[in-house]
Amino acid sequence: MSPSTPDNTGGxxxxxxxxxxxxxxxxxxxxxxxxxIGAKLVVRPDAAPRxxxxxxxxxxxxxxxxxxxxxxxxxxxxxxGPHGEARERDVEVFIESFVRPPRMVIFxxxxxxxxxxxxAKLLGYHVTVCDAREVFATPARFPMADEVVCEWPxxxxxxxxxxxxxxxxxxxxxxDTKFDVPAIVGALATKVGYLGAMGSRSTHAKxxxxxxxxxxxxxxxDTVMAPIGLDIGARTPEETAVSICAEIIASxxxxxxxxxxxxxxxxxx
Amino acid sequence: xxxxxxxIDRWRDQGQRVAVARVVGLDGSxxxxxxxxxxxxxxxxxxxxxxGGCVEGAVVTEALAVLAGERERGVxxxxxxxxEAFAVGLTCGGTIHVYVEPLDW
Numbered sequence: 001m002s003p004s005t006p007d008n009t010g011g012x013x014x015x016x017x018x019x020x021x022x023x024x025x026x027x028x029x030x031x032x033x034x035x036x037i038g039a040k041l042v043v044r045p046d047a048a049p050r051x052x053x054x055x056x057x058x059x060x061x062x063x064x065x066x067x068x069x070x071x072x073x074x075x076x077x078x079x080x081g082p083h084g085e086a087r088e089r090d091v092e093v094f095i096e097s098f099v100r101p102p103r104m105v106i107f108x109x110x111x112x113x114x115x116x117x118x119x120a121k122l123l124g125y126h127v128t129v130c131d132a133r134e135v136f137a138t139p140a141r142f143p144m145a146d147e148v149v150c151e152w153p154x155x156x157x158x159x160x161x162x163x164x165x166x167x168x169x170x171x172x173x174x175x176d177t178k179f180d181v182p183a184i185v186g187a188l189a190t191k192v193g194y195l196g197a198m199g200s201r202s203t204h205a206k207x208x209x210x211x212x213x214x215x216x217x218x219x220x221x222d223t224v225m226a227p228i229g230l231d232i233g234a235r236t237p238e239e240t241a242v243s244i245c246a247e248i249i250a251s252x253x254x255x256x257x258x259x260x261x262x263x264x265x266x267x268x269x
Numbered sequence: 270x271x272x273x274x275x276x277i278d279r280w281r282d283q284g285q286r287v288a289v290a291r292v293v294g295l296d297g298s299x300x301x302x303x304x305x306x307x308x309x310x311x312x313x314x315x316x317x318x319x320x321g322g323c324v325e326g327a328v329v330t331e332a333l334a335v336l337a338g339e340r341e342r343g344v345x346x347x348x349x350x351x352x353e354a355f356a357v358g359l360t361c362g363g364t365i366h367v368y369v370e371p372l373d374w
Contacts, residue, residue, distance in 0.1 A: 012374040017278075020271045028270075032293055032368045038342050040374055051374070075304040077293055094293045094368060096304050098270065268298065 015042045015050045016098075023100045023126070027066040029053065033092035035082055043067060057083040058091065066095050073099045073167075101126045102167040105160065106145075107153045107183040108174030109136035112198065115237035116171060117145045119245045125169070130156045132179060153179055157186030166193035169248050171228065175199040177210050184211060188220050194248045196228035198240075230257055270306045276316035277308050277372065285311045287372040288332035292319045293344060294366035308372070311336055319367055323347075331369045342370035 019026035019042075029041040036054040043049045043066040052059050061084030069076055075096045081088030104120045106113050109131035117127045121144055128147040131137040137150040149156055153172075164170070170187040172180050175198050184207075187195045199207060204226045211221060229243035230250065250257040260267060270291075280287050292305040300321035307317040307325065309332035319328055324347040334340045348364030 013372060016270075017274055020274060030368070032344055038370055038374075075302070077303075094291070094303075096270075096291070266298065 012040050012042055012051045019044060020098055025070055025100060026098050027070040028096045028098070029062050029066050030094045030096070031091055032077070032094045034090050036091065041066065043070065045070065053091070053093070055083055060084065062093055062095070066097075069095050070097045070099070073097055099167075102169070103128065103160075103164065104169045104171065105130060105156070105164070105187075107131065107170070107172045107179060108176075108198075109133070109138075109141060109148070110173055112173050112237045112240055114142055114144070115241040116173070116244055117142055119238075119241035120169075123245055123249075128160075131174070153183035154186045157183070157190065161186060161190040164190040164192040166191060167252075168192050169194040169196070171244060172197040173228075175203050175207075177207055180207055181210050181214060184224060185214060185216060188216065188223070194225065194251050195223060196225035196244060196247065198228045199226065201227060225251070270304070270317075273306055273308045273317040276310075276314070280308075280310040280314065281372075286336055287311070288336050288369060289372050290319055290328045290332055290367050290369045292365060293368045295363060296348070296366075297363035299363040299365050307332075309333060309336075320347075320365060324365060324367070328367055328369065331367075335369050335371055342368075344368050 016026060016028055025045060027043040029043060031037050031039045031053055039053045040051045041049050041053055041059060041062055042051055043063050045067060049059065049063045053062055058080060061080065065078060077092060077094050079089040080091045080093060082090050101124050104125040105128045106116055107130050109129055113129055117129060120127045127145045128149060129137065129142045129145045130149040130151055130153060132152045134150050137148055139148045142148050170192050172183045174180055180197060184197060208221060225247060229240060230247045232243050234240040234243040246257065277287055288309045290307045292301055292303050294303060301319055305319050307315065307319045307328060309315055309329050313329065313333060315329060318325055327347060331345050335342060345367050346364060
């Protein structure tokens with residue numbers, strides 16, 4: 001094969017599609033300028049790379065870099081020499097990372113849950129609804145959720161907690177201390193990026209007392225967003241869902257969430 | 270890319286060829302980040318987007334030209350850069366680099 005033509009033997013797109021449909025992490029490296037434009041490598045953490053950029057050394061270097069970008073969830077353009085040399089610019093490679101969708105675990109199968117699950121789906125979350133009460137935790141009540149689990153919060157978190165990370169969210173909507181406390185304690189033990197709990201200020205004050213009794217520290221309590229949501233005057237379940245989702249976005253980006261009209265500086269990033 | 274898979278599969282099942290356009294770079298402000306993808310079928314059907322609607326029309330033209338063999342795969346730049354004014358730009362003033370190619374892989 002001439003190094004200037006891509007490996008169009010097929011199967012590259014299929015390999016990418018298979019990983020994307022399974023929500024498995026995958027990186028696609030494409031030569032977008034220079035020698036071998038159009039050539040591709042599909043890189044996955046636990047499988048041999050598919051395709052070639054036209055040179056075994058370049059493939060090796062780009063595979064290594066793509067795995068690094070994928071780990072960080074970054075999409076970037078990098079430059080290399082014809083054999084993967086750093087600090088050379090003969091080949092321009094676009095490395096696109098596809099990471100699994102962020103997860104939202106909602107505890108409490110109430111009306112607010114259905115609205116929040118819908119809003120979270122709009123934002124691309126994989127949504128799990130969890131409630132220990134069998135009559136409420138049914139897929140029929142939450143058809144928009146990816147998963148409805150009938151389980152105590154602490155037991156569910158013992159199972160899925162280790163897989164939760166900074167891009168994920170836990171929302172506790174039961175406002176019944178019997179369920180709230182194990183859910184919050186369980187979520188505090190994870191690396192989840194956002195933890196919010198619904199309830200009035202007085203409900204939350206009582207909840208804080210219970211959490212302290214079971215050994216939750218002030219520093220841990222500081223990380224809990226409660227009462228949950230931004231102060232936009234939300235009343236209905238749907239409005240409340242918007243208020244919660246907006247707070248999740250703002251906490252990820254580190255913004256204070258005023259109106260753009262009242263601030264200056266770049267809108268993105 | 271994931272959101273356009275169903276359309277791509279449908280078009281390919283119909284025997285249509287498909288071009289894919291992906292945002293690969295952005296200078297200044299831009300509505301979509303690198304990775305935003307759009308697919309165009311031979312018949313001119315469109316899935317996905319690469320901007321807020323500012324350059325989609327021009328990308329369709331480029332994609333169809335690539336499918337027709339009238340232009341090579343490569344990066345197309347929209348906006349203002351290197352003192353060269355292009356006909357189509359982003360209303361926000363940024364510059365967007367879009368890689369367009371046939372889905373022949």
